[in-house]
Amino acid sequence: xxxxxxxxxxxxxxxxxxxxxxxxxxxxxxxxxxxxxxxxxxxxxxxxxxxxxxxxxxxxxxxxxxxxxxxxxxxxxxxxxxxxxxxxxxxxxxxxxxxxxxxxxxxxxxxxxxxxx
Amino acid sequence: xxxxxxxxxxxxxxxxxxxxxxxxxxxxxxxxxxxxxxxxxxxxxxxxxxxxxxxxxxxxxxxxxxxxxxxxxxxxxxxxxxxxxxxxxxxxxxxxxxxxxxxxxxxxxxxxx
Numbered sequence: 001x002x003x004x005x006x007x008x009x010x011x012x013x014x015x016x017x018x019x020x021x022x023x024x025x026x027x028x029x030x031x032x033x034x035x036x037x038x039x040x041x042x043x044x045x046x047x048x049x050x051x052x053x054x055x056x057x058x059x060x061x062x063x064x065x066x067x068x069x070x071x072x073x074x075x076x077x078x079x080x081x082x083x084x085x086x087x088x089x090x091x092x093x094x095x096x097x098x099x100x101x102x103x104x105x106x107x108x109x110x111x112x113x114x115x116x117x
Numbered sequence: 118x119x120x121x122x123x124x125x126x127x128x129x130x131x132x133x134x135x136x137x138x139x140x141x142x143x144x145x146x147x148x149x150x151x152x153x154x155x156x157x158x159x160x161x162x163x164x165x166x167x168x169x170x171x172x173x174x175x176x177x178x179x180x181x182x183x184x185x186x187x188x189x190x191x192x193x194x195x196x197x198x199x200x201x202x203x204x205x206x207x208x209x210x211x212x213x214x215x216x217x218x219x220x221x222x223x224x225x226x227x228x229x230x
Contacts (some may be wrong), residue, residue, distance in 0.1 A: 004159065037221075045160075045207060045221035091159060103148055103167075103214050104175060107159025 002027040004094050006108035013082045014116050020067075021077045021111045023092030031097035034068065034075045035105070040088040048090070051075065053097070079113075087115040118143050121222035123208050129228045130198040138193040138225050140208030148211045149191040150219070153177065153204040160207060166191055167214045198229040 003026045013019035025034070036048040051059045051068050058066050063083075067076045079086055092108040124139045142149065150165035162175030166185040180202060182194040191210075195202060208222040 043205065043224040043226075045209075045224075047218060047220075050218065093159070103165065103211070103216075103219075104150070104162040105152075105160070105209075105219060107161075109157055109159050 002029070002032075002094050002096070002106050004092055004106050004108040006092055006111050008111045009109070010112045010114070012114045012116060013079070013086075015082055015084060017082055018078060018080045019082055019113065021079075021090050021092075021113065023075045023077070023108055025073050025075065025092070025094050027073070027094065029096055033095045033097065034066075035093040035095070036064070036066070036075075036077045037091045037093060037107075038086075038088045039091065039110070040085075045091075049077065082115050084115050084117060087113055089113070120144065121208055121210050121220050123206075123222035123225050125225060126223065127226050129230065130195070131230050132198060132200060134195075134198050136195055136198065138195075138206055138208075138227070140191045140193065140222060141189050142191075142208075142210040142220075143189065144210065144212075144220070145188060146210035146220075147188070147213045148216065148219075149185065150175070150209050151181070151183065151191070151193045152207045152209065154207060154224075155204050163193065163206075195227075200229045203227060203229045 032053045034051045038046045049061045063080045089110045093105040121142045147168045151163040152160035154160045164183040166172045206225045209219040211219045
């Protein structure tokens with residue numbers, strides 16, 4: 001069974017600085033998707049970025065980028081020029097490429113990011 | 118598009134009561150699912166549906182029931198609420214079973230006393 005581990009329960013960053021959130025996963029599959037979701041205090045789950053495992057190029061969305069290391073099963077999220085609105089819980093998630101029987105997302109336990117003004 | 122909507126936003130129940138959490142989407146998505154979020158844990162899949170009339174169990178289905186009579190709606194029923202069901206519940210949908218991106222509703226915070 002696949003697992004997702006986020007080893008940093010809490011992180012803090014100064015406004016305008018860069019922060020990296022860590023995520024590791026375990027799988028025997030070769031094709032899969034990885035995601036970072038943001039959950040602000042409103043509770044809404046917002047997709048930040050996604051990565052297809054078969055693509056070697058790291059995904060980038062504006063100030064958000066990932067460092068995908070397939071062999072190491074590592075998928076970290078880098079937030080550049082941090083803003084106060086980036087303060088939230090961040091979840092790393094895994095999904096089998098074909099969806100599996102359930103198409104389910106497997107989530108890590110989350111990292112709570114605080115942004116200091 | 119309203120996206121994925123959930124009602125109510127908050128609910129308090131007494132042990133043994135039943136209730137239905139509503140979920141609707143207006144994106145014509147085939148796939149819908151329910152997750153629960155507990156402190157210190159990620160979201161866990163309760164039930165899912167790959168289309169109208171088709172539902173199946175996820176990781177933690179006990180104590181919950183679902184049905185999918187239309188493409189748009191996917192209600193989650195708590196048959197006899199227990200304190201262990203205190204959680205935040207999220208509904209999610211995607212275009213199809215194989216779609217890689219799921220869209221989440223705003224969640225329902227449920228407390229069972």
